[in-house]
Amino acid sequence: SVCPGDTSVLAGLYGPAEAKISKELPDRAALEVLLRPKVGLPGVLERSREQLLRQTCEAVLLGVLHPRTAISLVLQVLSDAGSLLSCCLNAACMALLDAGLPLAALFCGVTCALQPDGTILLDPTARQEQEARAILTFAIASSNRKVLMATTKGSCSVEEMQQCLAAAQCAASTIFQFYRDSVRRRYSKC
Amino acid sequence: GSITTADGSALVKLGNTTVICGVKAELAAPAVDSANKGYIVPNVELPSLCAERFRSGPPGEEAQAASQFIADVIENSQMIVKEDLCIANGKLAWVLYCDIICLDYDGNLLDASVFALLAALKNVQLPLVTINEESGLSEVNLKQKNPLIIRKHPVATSFAIFDDTLLIVDPTAEEEDLATGTVTIVTDEEGRLCSVHKPGGSPLTGAKLQDCITRAITRHKEVKKLIDKVIKSITPK
Numbered sequence: 001s002v003c004p005g006d007t008s009v010l011a012g013l014y015g016p017a018e019a020k021i022s023k024e025l026p027d028r029a030a031l032e033v034l035l036r037p038k039v040g041l042p043g044v045l046e047r048s049r050e051q052l053l054r055q056t057c058e059a060v061l062l063g064v065l066h067p068r069t070a071i072s073l074v075l076q077v078l079s080d081a082g083s084l085l086s087c088c089l090n091a092a093c094m095a096l097l098d099a100g101l102p103l104a105a106l107f108c109g110v111t112c113a114l115q116p117d118g119t120i121l122l123d124p125t126a127r128q129e130q131e132a133r134a135i136l137t138f139a140i141a142s143s144n145r146k147v148l149m150a151t152t153k154g155s156c157s158v159e160e161m162q163q164c165l166a167a168a169q170c171a172a173s174t175i176f177q178f179y180r181d182s183v184r185r186r187y188s189k190c
Numbered sequence: 191g192s193i194t195t196a197d198g199s200a201l202v203k204l205g206n207t208t209v210i211c212g213v214k215a216e217l218a219a220p221a222v223d224s225a226n227k228g229y230i231v232p233n234v235e236l237p238s239l240c241a242e243r244f245r246s247g248p249p250g251e252e253a254q255a256a257s258q259f260i261a262d263v264i265e266n267s268q269m270i271v272k273e274d275l276c277i278a279n280g281k282l283a284w285v286l287y288c289d290i291i292c293l294d295y296d297g298n299l300l301d302a303s304v305f306a307l308l309a310a311l312k313n314v315q316l317p318l319v320t321i322n323e324e325s326g327l328s329e330v331n332l333k334q335k336n337p338l339i340i341r342k343h344p345v346a347t348s349f350a351i352f353d354d355t356l357l358i359v360d361p362t363a364e365e366e367d368l369a370t371g372t373v374t375i376v377t378d379e380e381g382r383l384c385s386v387h388k389p390g391g392s393p394l395t396g397a398k399l400q401d402c403i404t405r406a407i408t409r410h411k412e413v414k415k416l417i418d419k420v421i422k423s424i425t426p427k
Contacts, residue, residue, distance in 0.1 A: 052390060056390035147394050
């Protein structure tokens with residue numbers, strides 16, 4: 001489970017397991033992502049987020065090493081205090097790491113909020129998100145800091161988007177260091 | 191418009207991809223916490239007749255994700271301000287049901303859906319509604335119709351990514367299946383980005399993304415000219 005600030009997401013990964021005949025792909029693993037909101041039934045917003053997460057994970061996962069299998073990633077939102085999508089991305093990556101699945105690169109999620117006066121805020125709280133003019137979420141790959149996933153809410157100019165992207169790429173280094181520390185801590189006990 | 195029973199409609203063909211959008215306006219009471227706002231409800235449907243991969247039944251992930259994308263574009267670009275849809279504060283407001291149905295799927299669904307939505311909304315003629323002070327009931331005047339106030343004109347441009355380097359604009363279904371990723375950029379007439387939608391897929395550098403955005407801005411001008419030309423040609427006597 002990952003909790004930046006007060007946002008908290010629990011991720012569970014199951015697989016590679018036997019896939020249903022209808023869902024199996026002949027040459028690679030079939031990844032399925034389920035995002036459960038804190039309250040209510042999953043709706044259209046959850047479906048679109050599941051699609052974003054699934055395609056981001058598929059880009060880094062070496063699915064060809066496990067053909068005709070199914071990998072299930074279930075994310076449960078425990079609390080939402082802003083930056084939910086990047087929290088889900090980080091939880092997904094750590095779940096993939098923890099499960100020991102073969103990955104081409106790690107990725108991390110960073111949310112940038114553009115304030116009305118032009119300043120860029122990273123990992124905004126729910127309050128800051130509401131006041132912001134635009135919210136951009138990026139998934140940055142660890143190998144070369146390239147953009148794996150990008151999604152925006154609200155409109156912004158092209159220069160502002162590039163500035164947010166640069167800020168996100170810098171912040172990514174901190175998050176990858178956190179991944180390293182967590183994994184080191186986990187395996188130093190046993 | 192293309193659908194005579196709808197308040198506004200448009201049919202868009204991008205290569206072989208055919209998308210039709212119909213807008214129906216109904217009256218409803220606004221929500222309690224936003225008493226001066228109407229509603230816009232987009233819904234994208236991918237029926238089984240458009241491609242063999244879509245089965246009949248509840249909407250699949252692609253249709254739901256597309257519906258969410260269209261709702262986000264409307265919200266981000268502020269093309270229709272919900273306050274404009276309000277008739278009487280707290281009592282009556284318009285609800286615009288935008289149904290986008292794909293008739294032939296040959297890739298690039300998002301671009302075609304956004305164009306169809308924009309053209310259909312430009313085509314909408316809403317009757318004048320007044321509230322009778324004494325009876326408190328609404329009176330709909332079908333003879334007098336006004337077009338919608340559309341503030342911004344967002345245009346979507348999709349690219350298919352192949353192996354981190356090659357970018358193809360307006361991919362067909364075959365190109366999409368073989369691509370390692372897709373990017374959709376939505377710009378408005380001022381060159382502002384309404385949405386950058388890159389759902390996973392192979393990684394892109396910031397420079398490549400910038401390249402996509404510049405092309406998207408150029409394409410916006412061409413598409414806007416085309417939409418204006420068509421709307422002008424069907425304006426009634």
